[in-house]
Amino acid sequence: MKKIEPATIWTSPVLYVEDELPNWEVVELRLGNRCTLQWAKSSEEACDRVRSQKGEFLAILMDIQLSGSALDGIQLTRALRGKEAVDKLPDFARELPRVTCPIFFVTAYGNLYSGPQLTDAGADGWMPKPVDFLKLVTLLSRANVMRTLETLMSPGLEPSRPRPAMRGVGRGGRGGRGEGPPRRTGKRRVSPSNKSHARRKGSKVPQPQPTR
Numbered sequence: 638m639k640k641i642e643p644a645t646i647w648t649s650p651v652l653y654v655e656d657e658l659p660n661w662e663v664v665e666l667r668l669g670n671r672c673t674l675q676w677a678k679s680s681e682e683a684c685d686r687v688r689s690q691k692g693e694f695l696a697i698l699m700d701i702q703l704s705g706s707a708l709d710g711i712q713l714t715r716a717l718r719g720k721e722a723v724d725k726l727p728d729f730a731r732e733l734p735r736v737t738c739p740i741f742f743v744t745a746y747g748n749l750y751s752g753p754q755l756t757d758a759g760a761d762g763w764m765p766k767p768v769d770f771l772k773l774v775t776l777l778s779r780a781n782v783m784r785t786l787e788t789l790m791s792p793g794l795e796p797s798r799p800r801p802a803m804r805g806v807g808r809g810g811r812g813g814r815g816e817g818p819p820r821r822t823g824k825r826r827v828s829p830s831n832k833s834h835a836r837r838k839g840s841k842v843p844q845p846q847p848t849r
Contacts, residue, residue, distance in 0.1 A: 647672035647781045649695035654683045654713065655743075656704045660766070664698070667770045672777070680708035681729045687717065692734035696780050698773075699760070701744040711750075711758045714740055718759030739780050743768060 650673040655661050661676050668674060672695060677683035680703055687694075697717070701710035707727045708716065715721040717736040742755055742763035755763050764772060 647695050647777065649673075649693065649738075649781070649784060650675050650690065651696050651698065651777065652677060652683065652686055652690075652694050653698045653743075654680070654703065654710065655698070655700045656702075656706070657700075660700075664768070667768075668774075668777075671774070679703060680706040680713045681727075683713060684716075684729050684733060687733055687736060692717075692736040692738075694736070694738045695784060696739045696741060696777055697736070698741055698743045701742055701746055701750070710742060710744070711755070714742075714758045714760055720759055738784075739776070741773075741776065 651668065652675045653661060653664055654677045655664070656678050665674055665676075675686050675690070675694075677686050699710045699714055703709055703713070706713075708730060712721065713730070716726055716730045717733060717740065719733075719735065721730075723731055739761040740759060742760050743766060744763065745766040747755075747763050747765050762776070
């Protein structure tokens with residue numbers, strides 16, 4: 638019987654910047670049924686992927702030690718966040734699209750770097766190898782929820798109109814200045830119950846005037 642693979646549940650692609658094939662194969666095996674994965678083996682390939690995708694990713698998983706690359710993972714992250722001086726970057730890493738998605742370092746050398754050093758580069762967090770995929774899936778699922786909310790609240794959607802203020806509950810408060818119930822004008826009508834009440838107190842009840 639043919640195995641039926643579950644459909645992808647994250648609509649935006651995830652970019653994995655990793656120079657070693659075995660590490661890529663593990664991530665592809667564990668995440669390939671949840672989203673579209675893109676692989677970049679070097680910093681230059683990563684920049685090409687970012688340009689072709691216009692920086693629109695669900696998240697970027699970044700290895701720090703990129704063997705044979707002009708930039709390591711920290712330098713590349715700084716370039717993607719626009720934090721690296723242009724004159725320090727190779728030509729392929731200049732004028733990149735703005736990348737606002739979460740970037741997570743995935744590295745076996747995380748203990749060699751301080752937390753502030755990684756976050757100052759523009760990363761949203763890091764995790765050691767071997768990867769805890771339960772934690773990684775949780776992070777990516779959260780990123781997917783945030784991206785969905787941003788899409789729903791985008792300026793292209795017409796905002797709902799504000800409800801009109803209720804009378805008597807506006808700035809002036811209940812019965813305050815500028816608000817409150819409208820004043821009644823003209824003669825007061827006397828209801829049957831008011832007539833009975835007036836008779837009990839001995840007061841005169843207004844009688845209708847004859848028509849001439």
